[in-house]
Amino acid sequence: MTDEIQSSxxxxxxxxxxxxxxxxxxxRMVRRAVLKAVAIPGYQVAFASREMPLPYGWGTxxxxxxxxxxxxxxxxxxxxxxxxxxTNAVSIRRxxxxxxxxxxxxxTADATVIQTRHRVPERPLGPDQVLxxxxxxxxxxxxxxxxxxxxRRMHALxxxxxxxxxxxxxIAHIGRIAxxxxxxxxxxxxxxxxxxxxxxxxxxxxxxxPALQLFGAGRERRLYAVPxxxxxxxxxxxxxxxxVQHWETPCGLCGATDSxxxxxxxxxxxxxxxxxxxxDHCARRRAIRDGSATRAPWRDDxxxxxxx
Amino acid sequence: MLxxxxxxxxxxxxxxxxxxxxxxxxxxxxxxxxxxPGTRHPVPVAPAPLTPLGGAxxxxxxxxxxxxxxxxxxxPAPAVVEYLRFHTGVPVVDRPDRALFAVIxxxxxxxxxxxxxxxxPHGTPDRPELGATVVVQVGGFAADLPVRHLSGPGIADVxxxxxxxxxxxxxxxxxxxxxxxxxxxxxxxxxxxxxxxPRTTQITGDVGAG
Numbered sequence: 001m002t003d004e005i006q007s008s009x010x011x012x013x014x015x016x017x018x019x020x021x022x023x024x025x026x027x028r029m030v031r032r033a034v035l036k037a038v039a040i041p042g043y044q045v046a047f048a049s050r051e052m053p054l055p056y057g058w059g060t061x062x063x064x065x066x067x068x069x070x071x072x073x074x075x076x077x078x079x080x081x082x083x084x085x086x087t088n089a090v091s092i093r094r095x096x097x098x099x100x101x102x103x104x105x106x107x108t109a110d111a112t113v114i115q116t117r118h119r120v121p122e123r124p125l126g127p128d129q130v131l132x133x134x135x136x137x138x139x140x141x142x143x144x145x146x147x148x149x150x151x152r153r154m155h156a157l158x159x160x161x162x163x164x165x166x167x168x169x170x171i172a173h174i175g176r177i178a179x180x181x182x183x184x185x186x187x188x189x190x191x192x193x194x195x196x197x198x199x200x201x202x203x204x205x206x207x208x209x210p211a212l213q214l215f216g217a218g219r220e221r222r223l224y225a226v227p228x229x230x231x232x233x234x235x236x237x238x239x240x241x242x243x244v245q246h247w248e249t250p251c252g253l254c255g256a257t258d259s260x261x262x263x264x265x266x267x268x269x270x271x272x273x274x275x276x277x278x279x280d281h282c283a284r285r286r287a288i289r290d291g292s293a294t295r296a297p298w299r300d301d302x303x304x305x306x307x308x
Numbered sequence: 309m310l311x312x313x314x315x316x317x318x319x320x321x322x323x324x325x326x327x328x329x330x331x332x333x334x335x336x337x338x339x340x341x342x343x344x345p346g347t348r349h350p351v352p353v354a355p356a357p358l359t360p361l362g363g364a365x366x367x368x369x370x371x372x373x374x375x376x377x378x379x380x381x382x383x384p385a386p387a388v389v390e391y392l393r394f395h396t397g398v399p400v401v402d403r404p405d406r407a408l409f410a411v412i413x414x415x416x417x418x419x420x421x422x423x424x425x426x427x428x429p430h431g432t433p434d435r436p437e438l439g440a441t442v443v444v445q446v447g448g449f450a451a452d453l454p455v456r457h458l459s460g461p462g463i464a465d466v467x468x469x470x471x472x473x474x475x476x477x478x479x480x481x482x483x484x485x486x487x488x489x490x491x492x493x494x495x496x497x498x499x500x501x502x503x504x505x506p507r508t509t510q511i512t513g514d515v516g517a518g
């Protein structure tokens with residue numbers, strides 16, 4: 001009840017909700033789990049996942065974390081596969097604009113909290129930013145060892161041999177490691193972690209990132225973290241070092257040669273276009289190229305504070 | 309008999325003025341502190357101090373504690389116990405090994421000295437998050453004192469830390485709780501600021517005379 005009064009007193013968040021949607025005790029529980037996750041980089045901390053107003057698989061775990069972090073001073077960006085304008089991203093931005101009264105943005109540089117599904121923004125993140133990943137399956141050993149207690153023991157003993165065998169099997173069968181997304185990483189030299197289903201193109205960005213990275217899995221009720229400046233190494237072999245995807249063509253819209261590209265079918269005759277998956281990155285590059293602005297003003301703060 | 313028990317009327321001391329927003333702001337300070345060990349983060353809002361705990365320490369308590377977090381106090385002053393029970397519902401335990409949180413008002417005292425850290429839970433290899441969190445009141449973080457050097461996750465290279473009011477051997481006892489991934493995580497709190505010391509932070513170097 002106290003929370004409700006506050007959120008309406010704050011003026012920007014809609015009345016009738018707890019501030020940030022979750023109740024005070026749930027936020028406290030999630031916050032304690034987040035602190036332990038930060039203290040044990042890469043280790044999956046169990047938390048009590050609550051029912052959220054969107055289904056599992058739509059980012060409920062990250063939503064718990066964002067709701068426990070976010071305050072009136074924050075600026076929130078949400079991306080889904082790199083795009084700011086997909087249904088899921090728009091809905092989650094609107095959700096927090098309504099329940100927490102936060103400002104939202106599509107500009108990576110302006111955001112203090114970025115919730116992401118399956119991409120890391122192309123623009124390097126700074127120390128004042130927090131990146132919150134939506135994670136479907138947090139356990140990197142899940143497809144090797146289905147028993148949860150056994151996975152826990154393997155993590156406790158640093159018994160990751162089976163994971164290397166799995167990567168080696170790819171090499172034995174087809175001559176290279178075929179995993180192209182959700183590529184397992186070793187955090188701080190101790191825990192193997194699922195980076196969530198980001199393309200392996202993004203894996204090098206996790207290493208020693210100045211921003212705090214938090215990962216939330218709502219259905220599996222686990223959250224984990226990578227503190228700033230922490231080593232994150234993609235698993236590989238000396239004779240088969242980790243490498244990322246490359247494209248023959250630059251982005252069809254902005255000409256970028258260094259970003260992750262999506263393939264888009266553009267007509268019925270098999271015509272295709274490769275474009276940046278990070279929509280903010282692409283729009284900004286085009287704005288600079290066209291000389292219209294150093295940034296794309298029409299993309300900033302388009303949602304604005306919203307009152308229901 | 310229960311009705312006759314004398315209870316201090318201290319529970320009317322106010323907690324946060326605006327709990328949801330104040331807890332959020334204090335939590336963000338704690339999160340930044342733990343994610344960037346050794347750096348000083350102002351505790352943005354604090355209730356009035358209540359001997360022997362300062363306002364910033366109470367703010368940390370109000371932000372993190374509730375009925376799920378057994379708490380051990382080195383100095384369980386009735387006023388403090390009553391205050392925390394009233395505002396958070398926290399169970400106060402009389403043995404450190406049963407606590408998830410410990411709040412040390414005076415690390416120079418017999419109860420709050422280095423020995424209590426060994427008694428706190430350190431977690432187990434398959435449940436390392438059960439290692440306790442210790443919140444310890446220190447004098448301050450003046451820069452002209454014996455310096456320790458910190459490195460590890462959250463620290464770009466190496467950063468210095470100097471603390472007053474923490475007796476010799478206290479940080480060593482904190483380090484001694486660590487059997488990676490197990491260990492005790494710490495928050496050092498002075499009158500207005502908090503510094504995080506997660507179990508991953510390596511503490512090395514010259515302590516000088518102190």
